[in-house]
Amino acid sequence: MKEKTFLMIPGPTPVPQSVLQASARHPIGHRSPEFSQILREVFLDLKEIFQTKNPVFVYAASGTGAMCGALENVLNPGDRVLCLVIGNFGERWVKIAKSRGAMVEVLQADPGEVIHPKDLESMLQKFPDTKAVTLTHSETSTGAANDVKSLCAIIQKSGALAIVDGITSLCAMPCKMDEWGIDILVSGSQKGFMLPPGLAFLSASKKAMEAREKCLYPSFYFDFLAHQKALEKNTTPYTPAVNLVFGLHEALKLLKEEGIEKINARHKRFALSLRQAIRAMGLELFVKEDKNASFAITSILPPSGIDVPSIRRVLKEDFDVLVANGQNALENKIFRIGTLGYVCERDLISAVAALEATLYKLGHSFALGSGVKTLIQNLKNT
Amino acid sequence: MKEKTFLMIPGPTPVPQSVLQASARHPIGHRSPEFSQILREVFLDLKEIFQTKNPVFVYAASGTGAMCGALENVLNPGDRVLCLVIGNFGERWVKIAKSRGAMVEVLQADPGEVIHPKDLESMLQKFPDTKAVTLTHSETSTGAANDVKSLCAIIQKSGALAIVDGITSLCAMPCKMDEWGIDILVSGSQKGFMLPPGLAFLSASKKAMEAREKCLYPSFYFDFLAHQKALEKNTTPYTPAVNLVFGLHEALKLLKEEGIEKINARHKRFALSLRQAIRAMGLELFVKEDKNASFAITSILPPSGIDVPSIRRVLKEDFDVLVANGQNALENKIFRIGTLGYVCERDLISAVAALEATLYKLGHSFALGSGVKTLIQNLKNT
Numbered sequence: 001m002k003e004k005t006f007l008m009i010p011g012p013t014p015v016p017q018s019v020l021q022a023s024a025r026h027p028i029g030h031r032s033p034e035f036s037q038i039l040r041e042v043f044l045d046l047k048e049i050f051q052t053k054n055p056v057f058v059y060a061a062s063g064t065g066a067m068c069g070a071l072e073n074v075l076n077p078g079d080r081v082l083c084l085v086i087g088n089f090g091e092r093w094v095k096i097a098k099s100r101g102a103m104v105e106v107l108q109a110d111p112g113e114v115i116h117p118k119d120l121e122s123m124l125q126k127f128p129d130t131k132a133v134t135l136t137h138s139e140t141s142t143g144a145a146n147d148v149k150s151l152c153a154i155i156q157k158s159g160a161l162a163i164v165d166g167i168t169s170l171c172a173m174p175c176k177m178d179e180w181g182i183d184i185l186v187s188g189s190q191k192g193f194m195l196p197p198g199l200a201f202l203s204a205s206k207k208a209m210e211a212r213e214k215c216l217y218p219s220f221y222f223d224f225l226a227h228q229k230a231l232e233k234n235t236t237p238y239t240p241a242v243n244l245v246f247g248l249h250e251a252l253k254l255l256k257e258e259g260i261e262k263i264n265a266r267h268k269r270f271a272l273s274l275r276q277a278i279r280a281m282g283l284e285l286f287v288k289e290d291k292n293a294s295f296a297i298t299s300i301l302p303p304s305g306i307d308v309p310s311i312r313r314v315l316k317e318d319f320d321v322l323v324a325n326g327q328n329a330l331e332n333k334i335f336r337i338g339t340l341g342y343v344c345e346r347d348l349i350s351a352v353a354a355l356e357a358t359l360y361k362l363g364h365s366f367a368l369g370s371g372v373k374t375l376i377q378n379l380k381n382t
Numbered sequence: 383m384k385e386k387t388f389l390m391i392p393g394p395t396p397v398p399q400s401v402l403q404a405s406a407r408h409p410i411g412h413r414s415p416e417f418s419q420i421l422r423e424v425f426l427d428l429k430e431i432f433q434t435k436n437p438v439f440v441y442a443a444s445g446t447g448a449m450c451g452a453l454e455n456v457l458n459p460g461d462r463v464l465c466l467v468i469g470n471f472g473e474r475w476v477k478i479a480k481s482r483g484a485m486v487e488v489l490q491a492d493p494g495e496v497i498h499p500k501d502l503e504s505m506l507q508k509f510p511d512t513k514a515v516t517l518t519h520s521e522t523s524t525g526a527a528n529d530v531k532s533l534c535a536i537i538q539k540s541g542a543l544a545i546v547d548g549i550t551s552l553c554a555m556p557c558k559m560d561e562w563g564i565d566i567l568v569s570g571s572q573k574g575f576m577l578p579p580g581l582a583f584l585s586a587s588k589k590a591m592e593a594r595e596k597c598l599y600p601s602f603y604f605d606f607l608a609h610q611k612a613l614e615k616n617t618t619p620y621t622p623a624v625n626l627v628f629g630l631h632e633a634l635k636l637l638k639e640e641g642i643e644k645i646n647a648r649h650k651r652f653a654l655s656l657r658q659a660i661r662a663m664g665l666e667l668f669v670k671e672d673k674n675a676s677f678a679i680t681s682i683l684p685p686s687g688i689d690v691p692s693i694r695r696v697l698k699e700d701f702d703v704l705v706a707n708g709q710n711a712l713e714n715k716i717f718r719i720g721t722l723g724y725v726c727e728r729d730l731i732s733a734v735a736a737l738e739a740t741l742y743k744l745g746h747s748f749a750l751g752s753g754v755k756t757l758i759q760n761l762k763n764t
Contacts, residue, residue, distance in 0.1 A: 005410065012409035012624055023625070024406035027394035027578045028387065029704050060444045060580050061603065064620035068603040077599070099602040190621065196409045198442050198580050198623030217459070217599070220481040221443065221450040238446035239572065241580030241623070242394055243405070322411050 004320040008351050010140045010168055010297040012190040012197055013341030015247075016254060019194060023247030030242050036234040038249050043231055045252040049170060049193075049260060050185055050203045052177035057227040058248070059200040060241040063167040063188030066200035068096055069222025070163050070184045071132070073204070074211035077101030079131045082123055082160070084115045084151070087141035088327050089165060093134035105130070111142050111330065112286045112299070117150045124158040131211075132161040137169035141327045143299035143336060144287045145173060149180045156181040161208055167191055171255070172267040172296035172340050183208040189244065191296070192263070194251045194342040198244045264295075270339040270348050271295035273378035277352050280374035281359065282366040286334045296340040299326070301333070303364045308332045310362055311355075318361070319354035345379060386702040390733050392522045392550055392679040394572040394579055395723030397629075398636060401576060405629030412624050418616040420631050425613055427634040431552060431575075431642060432567055432585045434559035439609040440630070441582040442623040445549040445570030448582035450478055451604025452545050452566045453514070455586070456593035459483030461513045464505055464542070466497045466533070469523035470709050471547060475516035487512070493524050493712060494681070496674045499532045506540040513593075514543040519551035523709045525681035525718060526669045527555060531562045538563040543590055549573055553637070554649040554678035554722050565590040571626065573678070574645070576633045576724040580626045646677075652721040652730050653677035655760035659734050662756035663741065664748040668716045678722040681708070683715070685746045690714045692744055693737075700743070701736035727761060 007014055028035055039058075046056035059065055071093070075081065081097045084090060085108045097104045107123050109115050115135070124130055133155045138145045148164055155162040161183040166175050170185075171192025177185045182205070189199035204212070204224050212224045220226075226237040255263060271293060275285055278300055286299035302308050308325060312335055315321045324336040337355075339348060349372060356371045389396055410417055421440075428438035441447055453475070457463065463479040466472060467490045479486045489505050491497050497517070506512055515537045520527045530546055537544040543565040548557050552567075553574025559567045565587040572579035586594070586606050594606045602608075608619040637645060653675060657667055660682055668681035684690050690707060694717055697703045706718040719737075721730060731754060738753045 002416070007409065007411065009411055011621065012412065015409060020406045020408065024402045026402065027389065027397060027572065029389065029391055029706075030394060030579065032704070060442065061447065062442045062621040062623070065443065065447075065603045068601075096602045099599060099605075101599055188621070190409065190624070196623065196625035197412065197621045198626055217481060217483055219450070220478045221447045223481075239393070239444040239570070239579045241444070241578065241626070242572070243578035244580055244623070244626075322414070324411075 005316065005322055006320055006347065007322050008337050009322055009324040010336060010338040010340060011188070013194065013338060014343065015194055015196060016251070016342050019247045019250045022250035023196070023243045025243065025246050027242045030240055031235065035242065038245060039236070040234040042245060042249055042252060043234065045256060046201060049255065050177050051175065051179065052203050054177070054203045054205055055228060055231050056201050056203040057231065058236065058240065058245065059202065059222060060198065060239070061200045062197055063186065063200050064092065065222065066186035066188065066202045067092060067165060069202050069219055070186055071096050071100055072219035072222060073215055073224045074132060074161060074208060075100045075102050076216050078103060080105065080127055080129050082107060082127060082130045082133045084120065084133065084135040084146065085109070086114055086136060086144050086146060087111060087139035089140055090136045093165065097134070112144055112288065114144050114146045114292045115151060117147070117154055120151055120154050124154065124160070130158065130160045132163055134163045136165045137175060138173060138294035138296045140168050140297055141330065142286060143294050143297045144292050145169065145294040148175065148182070152181045161211060168294070168296040168340060171263050172294070174264050177203060189248065192341050193248065194254065195244065195247050198241050199248060267295040267339065269379060269382045270343065271298060272382060273375050274298050274337065274339060274348065274352065276378045277371040277375035281356065281371040282364070297336050297338050299334045299336045302335065303359070306362045306364055308335050311335055311358055314358040314361055315354055319357065321351055321354045349375060387698065387704055388702055388729065389704050390719050391704055391706040392718060392720040392722060395576065395720060396725065397576055397578060398633070398724050401629045401632045404632035405578070405625045407625065407628050409624045412622055413617065417624065420627060421618070422616040424627060424631055424634060425616065427638060428583060431637065432559050433557065433561065434585050436559070436585045436587055437610055437613050438583050438585040439613065440618065440622065440627065441584065441604060442580065442621070443582045444579050445568065445582050446474065447604065448568035448570065448584045449474060449547060451584050451601055452568055453478050453482055454601035454604060455597055455606045456514060456543060456590060457482045457484050458598050460485060462487065462509055462511050464489060464509060464512045464515045466502065466515065466517040466528065468496055468518060468526050468528060469493060469521035471522055472518045475547070479516065494526055494668045494670065496526050496528050497533060499529070499536055502533055502536050506536065506542070512540065512542045514545055516545045518547045519557060520555060520676035520678045522550050522679055523712065524668060525676050525679045526674050527551065527676040530557065530564070534563045543593060550676070550678040550722060553645050554676070556646050559585060571630065574723050575630065576636065577626065577629050580623050581630060649677040649721065651761060651764045652725065653680060655757050655764060656680050656719065656721060656730065656734065658760045659753040659757035663738065663753040679718050679720050681716045681718045684717065685741070688741070688744045688746055690717050693717055693740055696740040696743055697736055701739065703733055703736045731757060
């Protein structure tokens, strides 16, 4: 039943019908007063989600575009950059920084683990000329989440720029740009924002804007200054993705209705309850400790004797639930369940029930019903 | 009647209902076999529109993004670039080239005029170390169109890369990438492709791919190599704008049904007939000679005593037709009517009739009916 496939992956995430409908309107002139009014509201609402007083730029791009924008506005060849890597998306910062000719130092955690504040402190002592530190909040490839608040406090003390990938964390986890001292925060539309992919968001602090002034070859397409100048007039420097912005306008209304605190709490409750349910089914979590777990995505090891492709195939073919495989070295080693964005309790309960049915079909020995039971209990009590 | 507003601007252009509907489907996994199948067909069909054997990359970006991609894959700081400028979008190439530290030479034509092949020859003789020449096919800001075929023949002889902005020309005018020796050709979704904005397209010749190999700081997001590698596996290196790709898939079916030759012919017939109708109403065209005119966009001088804002206001408020103002120095000096993309004869006739009614209301003295009459005659005879 192809049309019924339900996405429990870390993006694209499910999109509300009203958002899809808004994005299917006939386009209007992107320099018209009507469109400027929409952008005005969008720019305002995004600041609430980012928890910042800084402007938030809207790019026609995917999240990687905003990551490029983050580095291509502040780095010059030869600048030292420290990349905190806990998985593939942390590694992406390394590649982008290298593409700009930066001197890249890497502080790496084992897959499933996170960066320890003390290790960051040591690295910054070793390399006091570090201009920028990149970090991933929720690492989609492993399901681990860094303690951004503690790490950014250390980075701020060093004077370096704190550049945070909030692509799958925004909405799913508290991420307080101004309070935590994040200098550049990026995200993407197909995640907690409940939109299809194609928009990326970036907010830059005053310190980051000052670094932009000293950038020799700033990105033209992602240029902070061009976007800031346009934003002040409620427009964009280049043609915006008009229909996706219609969708964003609608999605932000829904997000405001629920409120960022409640949205954060829902994601936490879902992710932690799911983790308990997984344990109850006798499966092992890839991120061992709940305190290191992302609330956007949960990575699970298959039981011995059953392989990941079989689990994903049965889930999709028999139950129309799409979950993600591991990436690169983790391919076929883990599978990942997204609980990000437009996901309700029924979706989560259905997914766990379908996973139970799948494991049962594939011969995993466990107390049938234990997953759903544990999930329901945890959802009630947390 | 806000909902009835009809776009006769150079983009966004009207979008067929079936394309809007396709783009309002629930997103699917962008690494799923179903989505790869869609991309496979899209990549194949785009080559027909670009008239090339080279792969065509699909970016989640607006047209300016692809222009950045074009230069950010081949230029190194200090490289000499010759920019042929006939308006604002030609000027954009200058800005992007400078943002990469290139030495930029400019060959400029007066607004409304085009580049003469002999002037290009002289410039290339003066600067034999020119690495790349940028040119605009259809210059949206003035309505003039360069003779890309002749210009590219000269560029090819010089050994430089011929980099063409086909953003508003593709579909509207013949643009034969391989036959004419275009090394990099870019376009955008919200133009002849009958889609909302948010996708950009780029094709690179073998010579351009070789230049990429020597690029010191290639763009990460728009990287030719990353996109080529992904394309060979019917995927994209970073998350594609899934729903816009659904729309593109549908739009390419419609374009194939009509056929590129017929689509080109329709745009030519519409633009040249419109030009005759404008003359019949006693108005002056900004691009004097038909041989220099774009078939995507027609720029018109207001009659003396009537200003551009009044014409645009009455057209929009009373007749729900949106036409474009001039840009920058041409603001309020000209108005521009787009005949690009999903425009049928009825739309064109309606627009001219509405323009007649507008001019009549505003007191322009002319033979009422002459515009529509001339248009109908020309549409029949051409």
